Amino acid sequence: MTTHTGPHPTRRLILQGAASVALIGLGNLPFAPARAAANDKYPEEAFKLKNEADAIKALYGKTAEPSDKIKLDAPEIAENGGVVPISVTTTLDKVTSISFFVAENPNALAASYKIPDGTIPAVANRLKMAKTSSVTAIVEADGKLYSATKEVKVTVGGCGG
Amino acid sequence: MASSIRVRATSNGDITEVQTLIQHPMDTGLVKDAKGELIPAHYIQELKFACNGKDVFVANWGTAISKDPYVKFSFKSAKKGDDLKISWTDNKGGSDETTAKIA
C-alpha cells in the first residue's frame, strides 16, 4: 500500500467533479426524460420486456454501437446456468451506466448499474441464463451507447460430476 | 440476526475494491416447488453503496441475478477507515443494510 502524496486529493477531485457535473448538466437537457428514467427510479418497464432491443430502448432511449473498448468476460460453456460469472471493463471515458442483457432469457435485461463519477467503469456479477444465449454488455459513456457481445453455451446439467 | 450482506472493501490508497455477497433466494417467479406450485417472484431490485454521503454504486437487478447474489466494483475518493453503507430492497418490500469499514 503506497501512501498517496500527490496534491491534496479532495481539492483536485472537487474541481474535476464540478467540471464534469456542469458538462452533464448541459448535455442532458435535450433528451432529459430518457436520461431521467435511467437515473433514479427502478426501471420497472425495461425489466418486464422480453426482447433485448426493446429493453435497451426503454432503458436508454437510444441504440448502441459495438465498441472494442469494452472487454466482456464470460465463460465459453457455463458450468451451471444458475450461476454464470460475467464481468465487464471498459477504457471508454465518462461512463455513467453499465447494463447486462441475456437475449434468450424470459426478460432480456438482467442488470443495470449506475456508475457515478469517481467509480471505475467495471462490474463483475453472477447471472442466471435459461439456455445458450448471447450476453451483451451495454456501456453508456458521455451520453452515447456502446456494446460488446459474447455467446455463452448453457446446457441442462444432469448428473453432476 | 446476522446481516444478509457479506462485504469486503479493501483500499490500496487510491482505489477501493468492493465485493459483496448477499444471502437472498432471488426467486424468478417461474420455478415450481415440489408440490408443483409456482414459487412467487422474490428478488432484490435495488442495491445501493454509499460512502462519505455520496452514492458510489447503484445496482438495479431483475430476475436473472443468481441466488445469493454477488457483485464486485471499485471506486476512487475513499480511504482506509471510511464507512461504506450498503442497503438493498426487494420486490416484496423486504430490505437490509449494513455498514462496513474500508480496510
Added chain:
Amino acid sequence: MMKARTALLLGSLSAALVAFALTSPRVVAADKVDPVADAKAFQNFFFQKFPNVKHEDFVNGPYSMNEDMKRQWQEKEEFPPYEFALDAGKEMFATPFKNGKTYADCFPNGGIGIRQNYPYFDTGEGKVVTLELALNRCREANGEAPYSYVKDEMASLTAYMAFTSRGKAMDIRIPDDRRALEAFENGKRYFYTRRGQMNFSCASCHVQSPGERIRAEVLAPALGILNALPIYRSEWSGMGTTSRRFITCNSQTRAVPLEPQADEYRDVEYFLSYVANGLPISGPGARP
C-alpha cells in the same frame, strides 16, 4: 543369424517373465487385502493418466480437468457461495447445547483441524465412524436431536470443520484389525460394483472417464474426490454433505439409495479417503 534369433527368443522370454512377475504378486495379494498397495496403485493410475495435473490439484475435482471451468471456479472462490454455511457452522460450533457442553467437548483438539483423520475405524465398535456420524453422536450424547445427514445444518458443521483442516494432508489410518481390512475391502467392492438400471459403478464415471463430459457435467477424478466435501452445488443451489452426494449419485444411475450412513456408504468413504492419503483437504468446496 542363429545368435540373433536366440537373442530375440531370450529377449521375449525375459519380457514375458518380467510381465508375469509384475502381475503375479498383485494377483496373489488381491485375495489378502493390501491397502498400502491399493493406495499406491490408485494414485499412480491417476498420476500417469493425467501427467500434467499437479498431484494436489486432483482434490479440485472437475476443475483439475478443465481450464475454462477452473477459471469460472476461481472467480467464484473469491467470494464463494458456501460463505454462509461456513459462518453458520462456526456459530453452531460455538453455541453450547442445552446441557452447556459444545461440539468441542466431543472431539479431539476441540474439533479444530481434525477433519483429515475422518473417517476412522473404531476398534471398540468394529466399524467405520465418519465425521457426520460422530457429529450426530455428539448431539445425541448431549441430549440434542440428531441432524438430517443431507440437510444444511450437517453441511454447515462439516463445512466449518473441513475449513479448519484446509491444506492438511488426508491422513486416514487402518488399524491392524481384520474388521478394518474388511471394511476397507467392502468399500472398495462398493466403489467398483455396477448398480442401477444405468449399470454404472462409481468407477465407470470417476475412473474410466474423468475429464470427459456426461451430459453437461465434466466428471471429477476419483482420486481426492471426497477431499472437498461438503460442497455448495449450483445445481442444488445449496450445500451438500457426503451423504447427500452418495444418495444423489445412486439415484442418477437409477439405483435406489441406501439409508444415509449405511455400512456401504461409510466403508466406501473409508476406502476413498484412505487412497487419497497425502492429498490436501480442500473443503468446503464449490461445484457446478
Added chain:
Amino acid sequence: MKRSLTLAMLLALSFAPMARAATEADYKAAYAAAEAASKEAAGMRNQWTTTVSTLAAAKKAGDGGDFDRAVAAAKEAEALAKASVFQATSEKETWKAMEIR
C-alpha cells in the same frame, strides 16, 4: 456380451403378447410375482428406482381397474427386478475386472 444377452432375453420373455383382456386375477398374479422379485432385489440392497416406479404404476392401474395396463406394468416391473437381481449376483465377481491394480 453374455450378460447383456441374458438381460435382453429376460426382458423379451416378459412381453409375451396377451391373448385376451386381462382380468383382476391376471393382475393379482402378475403383481404378486413382480412384488416378490422386487423384494428379492431389495433384500440384496440393489433395487432400481425404475422397478419401484413401474410397480407403483402397476398398482395404480390395477386399483383403477385398467387390468391390461396393470398387468403390462407388473410384468415390466418383474423383469426390471429380475434384471437387478441378476446384476447384483453377477457383479459379486465381475467388479474385480475394473479394479485399479
